[in-house]
Structure formats: structure tokens, C-alpha cells
Amino acid sequence: MSVKISEEKLFSFYEEMLFYRRFEERVLRAYTQRMFAGFCHVHIGQEAVCVGIQGLLEAHDYVLSGYRSHTQAIAKGLSAASVFGELLGKATGCSKGKGGSMHMFSEEHRFLGGNGIVGAQAPLAVGAAFSLKYKKQKNISVCYLGDAAMNQGAVFEAMNMAAVWCLPVLFVIENNQYGMGTHIKRVTSVDSLAKRALAFDMEHSSVDGMSVVSVYEHCAPIVEKMKKTGAPYLLEVNTYRYKGHSVSDPGLYRSKEELESYQARDPLIQAETILLQSKKFTKNQLEELNQKVKEKVKKAEEEALSAPFPEKEEAFKDVFVS
Ligand SMILES: Cc1ncc(C[n+]2csc(CCOP(=O)(O)OP(=O)(O)O)c2C)c(N)n1
Numbered sequence: 001m002s003v004k005i006s007e008e009k010l011f012s013f014y015e016e017m018l019f020y021r022r023f024e025e026r027v028l029r030a031y032t033q034r035m036f037a038g039f040c041h042v043h044i045g046q047e048a049v050c051v052g053i054q055g056l057l058e059a060h061d062y063v064l065s066g067y068r069s070h071t072q073a074i075a076k077g078l079s080a081a082s083v084f085g086e087l088l089g090k091a092t093g094c095s096k097g098k099g100g101s102m103h104m105f106s107e108e109h110r111f112l113g114g115n116g117i118v119g120a121q122a123p124l125a126v127g128a129a130f131s132l133k134y135k136k137q138k139n140i141s142v143c144y145l146g147d148a149a150m151n152q153g154a155v156f157e158a159m160n161m162a163a164v165w166c167l168p169v170l171f172v173i174e175n176n177q178y179g180m181g182t183h184i185k186r187v188t189s190v191d192s193l194a195k196r197a198l199a200f201d202m203e204h205s206s207v208d209g210m211s212v213v214s215v216y217e218h219c220a221p222i223v224e225k226m227k228k229t230g231a232p233y234l235l236e237v238n239t240y241r242y243k244g245h246s247v248s249d250p251g252l253y254r255s256k257e258e259l260e261s262y263q264a265r266d267p268l269i270q271a272e273t274i275l276l277q278s279k280k281f282t283k284n285q286l287e288e289l290n291q292k293v294k295e296k297v298k299k300a301e302e303e304a305l306s307a308p309f310p311e312k313e314e315a316f317k318d319v320f321v322s
């Protein structure tokens with residue numbers, strides 16, 4: 001089955017990507033204004049990945065991720081205010097203000113984190129997929145991983161188990177070419193991470209992650225097939241992060257030219273060009289959308305700011321004791 005995205009769907013994806021871009025920019029500003037502390041990793045430049053993939057998911061599909069997951073959480077249905085609130089440590093945060101940037105979570109929305117341990121989401125995603133199979137639910141478990149996470153042992157064990165037990169995990173490798181300041185070529189022997197699936201006899205492919213159209217059209221048949229067969233899949237998405245690894249990284253290990261070569265293929269610019277060329281949308285409409293999105297971000301931030309901090313007693317709740 002080949003899928004062609006409609007202009008209307010692309011418009012809504014454009015709005016979503018724009019919202020995530022402005023949201024993350026606001027998060028970065030909030031951090032530099034010392035409104036919150038701790039770690040903070042933004043997803044700027046990689047918006048097309050979660051929008052294209054999560055645009056194909058249903059409420060009962062699971063999503064699991066690493067620490068760069070503010071917008072993936074929103075794409076799974078968590079409110080932007082509850083994500084911002086979590087960053088600010090507010091009681092209304094999706095993890096009651098106890099997790100912060102790396103621990104977005106909502107059982108209700110089947111977004112099972114947010115994980116600070118590189119690769120730790122892979123075994124969890126396999127567990128979620130096992131529960132789907134056990135309960136005979138025709139859903140999938142999406143597991144986002146970075147390129148550097150692909151060199152973690154637990155990830156291979158998880159992939160092997162998913163293949164042996166035929167579990168519906170879509171492993172999405174967001175290959176942004178860097179693990180902190182280390183370029184992929186210095187630590188990874190293969191030129192395409194999709195090849196790693198060969199070790200598990202798992203279906204696999206690679207796609208251009210700078211284009212939301214490519215991601216969506218490429219993934220639509222994959223997701224549809226997975227829901228029928230329940231078999232795992234490894235997808236490499238070639239993307240790029242525009243900002244440093246975290247807020248404290250000025251990104252001196254890469255050249256300006258490299259960054260600019262990706263920005264020239266920016267997912268927002270690409271979508272905007274197609275929308276305008278289609279003549280179904282005007283420049284004015286896109287500008288209005290920009291205003292609307294800025295207002296939405298402002299509202300989410302204001303809602304989070306006006307929310308209370310947790311009561312002291314909360315510190316003793318949700319604590320795991322074995
Ligand atoms: C098990 C483990 N080892 C090392 C780290 C330190 N660390 C945090 S992020 C990171 C790089 C991960 O890069 P990648 O998987 O490519 O994801 P990206 O940051 O590019 O999204 C490392 C090594 C960690 N958090 N957990």
C-alpha cells in the first residue's frame with residue numbers, strides 16, 4: 001500500500017511542527033532565564049520525525065523514548081502545559097513535577113517515558129509490546145532511540161527478544177549523527193544503522209527525517225503491516241539536531257557549514273514550500289498560523305507558571321521501596 005499525504009494533512013503537520021519548534025525555543029529561553037534547572041535536551045531540527053510517525057498512531061499504541069522527548073510526549077496527547085509544568089517542577093506536571101525534562105510520562109496516554117539512561121527504553125518498549133501481544137491488542141510499541149544508543153548492549157538484547165517472540169516494536173533510530181560531542185563515524189562500524197537489523201533477521205529501512213512527507217509516507221505501510229503481523233521493525237531516520245546536545249553544550253565539535261546544510265533542508269521550510277506551491281494555502285494563512293502557534297505556546301507556559309508547586313508530603317509518595 002503506498003500512501004500520499006494530502007495538502008490538508010500536511011498543513012496540520014506543519015502547524016504541529018511549528019508548535020514544537022516554538023515550544024522548544026520557549027523552553028530554552030525559560031532555562032536560560034533560570035526558571036528551571038537540571039538537564040534539558042531539546043528536539044529542534046528533528047520535528048518531522050515524531051510528527052510523521054506519531055501522526056500514524058492510535059491512542060492505544062505505546063511510545064517510549066529517551067531524554068529528548070518533550071514534544072514526543074505532546075504528540076502522544078499530553079498537554080503542552082503539563083509538559084511545561086513538569087519542566088518547572090509544578091504539581092500539575094505530567095510526572096507531578098518530580099521528574100523534570102527527562103521524565104515525561106503518562107500511563108493514560110500510553111507514553112511510557114522519558115528515560116535518562118541511554119537505551120533503557122528498548123527493553124521497556126519490548127515489555128509494552130509483550131503486553132499488547134498477550135492481551136491480543138492490535139497495537140504497536142514505538143521505541144525512539146538515538147544513534148549512540150545503538151551501541152548499547154541492552155538494545156541488542158531487546159531487539160533479539162522482540163524478533164524471537166515476534167513482538168510489535170517499531171524501533172525508530174533518530175540518527176542525528178552525534179552522541180553528545182562524538183560523531184557517529186568514530187564509534188559505529190556500519191554506514192547505515194538500519195543494517196543492524198540484519199543480525200536479528202528483522203525488517204528494516206532508512207528514511208530522510210528532514211521531510212515530514214517522506215517520514216509519513218514511508219511509515220504508513222510499515223505501521224499498517226505491523227498491526228497485521230505483529231512483527232518488529234527497525235527504522236533508521238536520518239535527521240539532525242540544530243542545538244547542542246543539552247543546554248550546556250555550545251556544539252563546537254561541528255562546523256557551521258554542516259549545520260547550515262541541514263538547515264537548508266529544514267522540515268518547516270520544506271513543508272511551507274509544498275503548501276504554497278499547492279496554491280491551496282497562502283502566505284497570509286501561514287503567517288496567521290505562526291501567530292496562533294505563538295499564542296498557544298504562551299498560553300501553555302502561563303498555565304504552567306501559574307500552577308502550584310507540589311506539597312511537601314508529595315516527596316514521600318510514589319516512592320518505590322523493595
Ligand atoms: C547508559 C548511559 N551511558 C551514558 C550516558 C551519558 N549520555 C547521555 S546522552 C548520551 C549520548 C546519546 O546520544 P544519542 O543516543 O545519539 O541520542 P541524541 O542525544 O543524539 O538524541 C550519552 C552518552 C547515559 N545517560 N546513559
Ligand SMILES: [Mg+2]
Nearest residue numbers: 146147178179
Ligand atoms: Mg544522536
